[in-house]
Amino acid sequence: MSERVTPAAGGRNGALRIMGPESRGMVTLRADLADETIAAALGDVLPLGVPGRREGRHDGAKGALWMSPDELLLLCERDGAGALVARIGEALDGLHHLVADMSDARAVFTLEGEEYREVLAKLGPADMSPRGLAHGEVRRTRLGQIPAALWLRGDTRAEVICFRSVAGYLHDLLWQAAAPGGRVGYFQRADGPPA
Amino acid sequence: MLILTCPACGIAADETELHPGGEAHVARAGPHASEEAFSDYLFSRENPRGVHFERWRHAMGCGKWFHAARCTVTLEIFGTYRADCTAPPEALLERIRAARPGWSWRDFK
Numbered sequence: 001m002s003e004r005v006t007p008a009a010g011g012r013n014g015a016l017r018i019m020g021p022e023s024r025g026m027v028t029l030r031a032d033l034a035d036e037t038i039a040a041a042l043g044d045v046l047p048l049g050v051p052g053r054r055e056g057r058h059d060g061a062k063g064a065l066w067m068s069p070d071e072l073l074l075l076c077e078r079d080g081a082g083a084l085v086a087r088i089g090e091a092l093d094g095l096h097h098l099v100a101d102m103s104d105a106r107a108v109f110t111l112e113g114e115e116y117r118e119v120l121a122k123l124g125p126a127d128m129s130p131r132g133l134a135h136g137e138v139r140r141t142r143l144g145q146i147p148a149a150l151w152l153r154g155d156t157r158a159e160v161i162c163f164r165s166v167a168g169y170l171h172d173l174l175w176q177a178a179a180p181g182g183r184v185g186y187f188q189r190a191d192g193p194p195a
Numbered sequence: 196m197l198i199l200t201c202p203a204c205g206i207a208a209d210e211t212e213l214h215p216g217g218e219a220h221v222a223r224a225g226p227h228a229s230e231e232a233f234s235d236y237l238f239s240r241e242n243p244r245g246v247h248f249e250r251w252r253h254a255m256g257c258g259k260w261f262h263a264a265r266c267t268v269t270l271e272i273f274g275t276y277r278a279d280c281t282a283p284p285e286a287l288l289e290r291i292r293a294a295r296p297g298w299s300w301r302d303f304k
Binding site: 053054067071125127139140141142147 | 203204205206207208209211212254255256257258259
């Protein structure tokens with residue numbers, strides 16, 4: 001089998017530390033999340049439960065991210081994805097669903113630094129103000145020319161998930177937007193976004 | 196720039212996150228329709244100056260299709276609603292009646 005190819009690891013640029021792209025265990029589950037039978041059947045397999053609209057839950061390497069009314073993105077250890085797919089398949093046997101190991105299809109970047117909102121706001125249409133996008137929320141949007149999911153983990157940490165095939169593009173995009181001298185400071189300004 | 200609120204994920208999505216899907220509520224003619232009716236289904240579209248109903252897809256977001264009602268002149272958005280319906284919800288029609296007295300779009304007034 002061919003090896004996974006990912007672009008070179010990032011580092012610090014200006015006030016932002018860009019780490020990745022990292023290949024994480026990812027499982028896509030598609031099923032009617034509003035269906036209580038599905039949630040009940042998933043019970044023990046998903047210790048984090050089924051997250052609400054645009055919610056991201058995590059516990060160590062485990063994560064459950066709401067992607068759409070019928071799609072969840074489950075995070076796990078890189079080599080645990082296959083087993084998770086099998087466990088979900090067993091739990092939902094007989095119920096209408098689709099579950100697949102998508103680890104090789106996606107890449108994750110981690111941004112560390114207080115200015116991640118500034119940097120991400122330069123790259124897409126998402127409202128990056130603290131009021132527009134709260135901690136713990138998952139926002140699927142566009143960064144430059146590609147789709148990406150933003151997951152805010154705290155005041156100084158955000159994760160960006162994109163397709164692995166465009167990880168090199170996203171890395172360059174983030175790197176350039178974070179370059180020293182390009183600081184906008186909109187979210188710190190007195191006439192910045194409404195509180 | 197259009198900003199439509201996706202009813203599936205609740206995001207106020209800007210136009211660059213969306214993909215247009217053309218006119219809303221187009222019903223397929225057939226299976227035993229006349230050639231004229233089928234040609235209308237394929238090619239005839241509304242081109243209103245005013246209230247219009249369209250399909251959009253939140254392509255760079257949750258990926259879901261939805262419907263939107265907007266004014267083609269002022270770009271005012273009257274509302275968005277779910278994809279799986281054959282007619283706009285009555286509450287939305289009421290809102291448009293209040294904002295644009297005397298409007299009509301196909302059979303809707």
